[in-house]
Amino acid sequence: MGIQDLTITPLFFFILLFIAYLIGPVVTNSKTRPYYISALLVKFMAAIMLGIIYQYYYGGGDTFGYTTYGGDWIFKAFMDSPAKAFKLIFLADQYHFSDTFQYSQHIWYYGDLHSYFVVRVAGFFGLFTLSTYSSTALFFAAFSFSGSWALFTAIANLYSNQIKKCALAILFIPSVIFWGSGILKDTLTFGALCWLVWGLIHIVENGSKNPFKIGIVILAAFIIYSIKIYILMCFLSALFVWVYLKNINKIKNAAIRILIAPILLSSLLFVSYYSVESIGSTSSHYSLNNIAERAMVTAYDIRYGWGARGGENSGYTLGQLDGTWASMFRLAPAAINVSLFRPYLWEARNPFMLLSALESTLLLFLTLKAFFVNKSIGQTLKEPFLTFCLVFSIAFAFAVGVSTFNFGTLMRYKIPMLGFYLLAILINPKKIDKSITKRAYFS
Structure with missing residues (x-):
């Protein structure tokens, strides 16, 4: 973080805030609107504060590994050749190119598939922010906020007369705000997890077959899988419990419900185990063995x-x-x-x-x-x-x-x-x- 943060960051702060105001009437209603801008602002403040604390209190950390020793080198590659930056963002870690080595050799997490995903995102946002740390952090915070807001609106519709409790749980837990807003793995996985549950609420609770929502579920699961596989493994077991209860509750006849319950439960347990095993088997660290x-x-x-x-x-x-x-x-x-x-x-x-x-x-x-x-x-x-x-x-x-x-x-x-x-x-x-x-x- 430097003088550039003081000049460029305010510009992106107001641009993102202006965009939020423009789409506000579409993504809010009379009950959720009072929480909208305040929830976004605390995310922005947390994203900037996290960078300040890491720099002046901890003296470094992961967040600078993703930027100073990550995304900044992608931006330098972009200034020399956009094609090289494209390779570093979209193709690196799959292929090692001799023409990008002068940049990739300085990237700390280049060989770490999960950490490098965050570098890719930081590098992509950095193309727009001139690789300014605080400005890039605002984009991370905006992504995290988008997921938490989507989830909050869906849950607020389920429990419309307990909306303050929903807001506290999803939008205003202090540690979640702080650790889920800056340039960290946790920000991306938290935002993606919120989008994932948002989509599943519509699919499981409301029976939606909307391709857009199904697509969001797939994309969110991919982001989580690319960064922290274990989140997805914990999530899947709970998801099958949700699906089981939702479907068994649809059967009103008690006798039929007692007859069907073991079959449905066994099937879902098998699918759950197979799904967790399949995801874990893609990484030696997370295989069940x-x-x-x-x-x-x-x-x-x-x-x-x-x-x-x-x-x-x-x-x-x-x-x-x-x-x-x-x-x-x-x-x-x-x-x-x-x-x-x-x-x-x-x-x-x-x-x-x-x-x-x-x-x-x-x-x-x-x-x-x-x-x-x-x-x-x-x-x-x-x-x-x-x-x-x-x-x-x-x-x-x-x-x-x-x-x-x-x-x-x-x-x-x-x-x-x-x-x-x-x-x-x-x-x-x-x-x-x-x-x-x-x-x-x-x-």
Whole structure:
């Protein structure tokens, strides 16, 4: 980040804000409109603040690996030859070209397929922003916002009389705003996950066969697959639970439902297992045979290796991992707990951990309220979409909690599941209004 950010970024800030104003009447309705611009502005501010904090507090990090040592070199290639930039964005990592080596040799993540996907996106946006960090960050934030807004409008239509709860869960969780807005993997995967669920709400809940929405689902799944495969693996199991409950609830005759349920459930379990196995088999790290060992290696690497750069006091341990599924499942309760409710207030060792601890404490309070005051969890499990939210968030909490062992890293990794968990514990099924409000385009 430099002087160029101060001159070019304001221009793109107002351009993107102006575009948002133009399309606002199309993507909002009377109930969602009050949240529209405020949600976008906090994403923009977070994207810029993340860059400032990484530069002046951490002294570097992934975000500059994607830009200074990534996208900037694609822009330099573009200034010399647009064809070379095209190769680096669309063909690199599949083919190594001698005429682009002078640029690719400086790109840190050129050999890392998943990380280089972020470099491609940063490089593409950089062609428009003159490779200015903060301006490029605004485009990342805009993409993330587009997904979260689309998802919010769809969910707000399902639960139109609990819209404030929907807004809190999808648009205004502080850690999700911060870690899901800057130039990071998490921003792209979060935005894509929101688009994916938006499309599936229309397909599963509303029975839509719209080719555009099906196309968005495929594109969003591709983005997630290209960056963080494990998100998709956790998601698929929860998706089949959603599909099962939605279809079994359509059968009104109790006798037929009892007869069909085992067949439908077995079929979906088989498809779920095959889908997860198929996705995992495309990477040796995430095949079902290797995933337990991978979780162990990643957890200890983050705890004692590169992840420890954030400070020894940021680390945690749940117990001994030995690379087997048994050791992972033995730590499952502790892993879910650490993702949802830790760090505790007394574990905070720096300002960021304190903010995370405050958020986790509030999440614990809301969870206890849902179980013991509202007593709504039983009703939640009767709602297919809310059950999906709960299953996905718990499965994801287990996956990242057992394989991270560092609070600083965990703060980033857990953002995909936070909104869905909040929806599951905040939305009261007893108060769902089944009437349909005037829909925005995305809803």
